[in-house]
Amino acid sequence: MSGGEKPAVHIYCLLFDGYETLDLMGPVEFLHGVPGARLHYVSHLGGAVRSTQGFSVATEPLGELKPGSVLLIPGGAGTRTLVHDTDFVEALTRWVQQSEYCLSVCTGSALLAATGLLNGLEATTNKRAFDWVRGTNPPVLWQGTARWTHSGKFYTSSGVSAGMDMTLGFIADIAGIDEAQVQAHRCEYLWNQDPSHDPFSASSAPSPQS
């Protein structure tokens, strides 16, 4: 919704077949509540996109991002093939370059890393998929212990639920801590506010999964 006085902030939620539901829908819940936020549900080619959890969402094809936009990239099983899709990665690289902020959740950071734009920056991912993600692009400074990371315009989170904590951290950075608390309270969400506190760190995680 674009508020009366607040300028619109366009947020592009990037869907692809086999994204993990909560990776996307957790952040969506909080981002939508921010004054001025205007959410767009988009995919590379448009049309119906199916989550790993089996429902289909209607999407618009993503051409260009408006100036000052936010790009949200979920993870999920679909990343395993998408990370090798050169057409997709080429388009993603352009979108990431156009974004003012770029947020990835879980294995969404493997897609983001495939653009090369994370090289030399700190990032994290689902700790159960840590070795796979790190293996896709070693030049990223992969953090084995982090609920989420923030480096330049990039925010990356640990697995699935961690995307909600990261999103509230992002909202706090761009709109103030009070706004983040408003969104958490509206949803009766117990925000894990410390990005360095990671009970699921890579050193204690079991075998990888998507």
Add this chain to the structure above:
Amino acid sequence: MSGGEKPAVHIYCLLFDGYETLDLMGPVEFLHGVPGARLHYVSHLGGAVRSTQGFSVATEPLGELKPGSVLLIPGGAGTRTLVHDTDFVEALTRWVQQSEYCLSVCTGSALLAATGLLNGLEATTNKRAFDWVRGTNPPVLWQGTARWTHSGKFYTSSGVSAGMDMTLGFIADIAGIDEAQVQAHRCEYLWNQDPSHDPFSASSAPSPQS
């Protein structure tokens, strides 16, 4: 997905225009991971259904539930009108009667209460909408302090995020605490495991919202 050895458990996720995204998608994330779970995305009349957060999901019309099924009812702004829709409430009453378990999240309990089937049982809701929900059907034993409640075949949760904690509690009850922990860990979710611990209790909640 129906597992090889586990019998299928059919879970009907009931969508309606103006449901709150995380009310539905949080539980969906965990329920889908339970061995044997088979999720159906349904609505009263079928077709594309739009969440409060602005995306459309394709749904099947819900006729009858299969025996032994679970019915999941989210809340959201759409409940404010739907609670007065006699055709919908009549259909919902039939679906609830057919379900083996029935879970509501947030103001979804107002819809569930409208069937009369919660009368005399404990239930809860979003604490910011507590007075409105209670006013729709006083014979329910509304709990002003509860992260979630369990009474007979009914599980009801507090606002939005509480649905995830409730769902893990439900999974623990039907599939064992180990299965609930597996799902929480898979999603790197910090489960608030005590249903009576409610930091957002009605006595401290601000003015109501949907």
